[in-house]
Amino acid sequence: MSPFASKTVASVIPxxxxxxxxxxxxxxxxxFGFDKRLVVPGADHTVLHAELSFGNGLVMVGSVRRDxxxxxxxxxxxxxxxxxxxxxxxxxxADAHYQRATAAGAEVVLDLKDQDYGGRGYTCRDPEGHxxxxxxxxxWAGLSQVERRA
Numbered sequence: 001m002s003p004f005a006s007k008t009v010a011s012v013i014p015x016x017x018x019x020x021x022x023x024x025x026x027x028x029x030x031x032f033g034f035d036k037r038l039v040v041p042g043a044d045h046t047v048l049h050a051e052l053s054f055g056n057g058l059v060m061v062g063s064v065r066r067d068x069x070x071x072x073x074x075x076x077x078x079x080x081x082x083x084x085x086x087x088x089x090x091x092x093x094a095d096a097h098y099q100r101a102t103a104a105g106a107e108v109v110l111d112l113k114d115q116d117y118g119g120r121g122y123t124c125r126d127p128e129g130h131x132x133x134x135x136x137x138x139x140w141a142g143l144s145q146v147e148r149r150a
Contacts, residue, residue: 014059014087017074018128021047021063027127028052031104032089032134033097034059054089077129086123086131090138094120097134106132 005011018024022045028034034052042048046063065071077083091097098112101124109131110123121135 009056010058013057014085016059016061016087016130017064017071017076018047018061018130019064019076020045020128021050021061024126024128025050025052025061027104028059028061031101031106031126032132033100057089059087077125077131083129083131086133088133088135091121091134091136094122094134094136098122101134 022041025034025036025039025047029036029052032054034054037051037053037058039050040048042063046065048062050061052059052061064074064076094112098108102108106124106126108122108124110133112120112122114120115135115137117137119135119137121133121137123131123133125131
């Protein structure tokens, strides 16, 4: 294990910004099955910080901000004509998850299929253009706790 990595539940936590973070949080919970862990509201219908859990994983969500150094570093998918990063989530049933996400209006960009490397999954966009992948492929499956820490 890296000497810098924390031994917390999940030491990699994606952070995403949304123009309408309150609506995005509601949609992510409805469409993808996230649970609200913490939502810190800001002024004018904004979110200063939110934590959405998914199994033992977590994403942090906040409103787009241009009034601080960190906020000026972040560009939205619509600002650059696409996305530069994606998030992959392991699900137990890709077909059921696909049905849930598409029923909520997720735009599928790579259809549900069996993957050559194992597992079954798909890729979609959320309403603000962020790209999400969901699949049954679990890179940790079959490894012991010792192997997972190596």
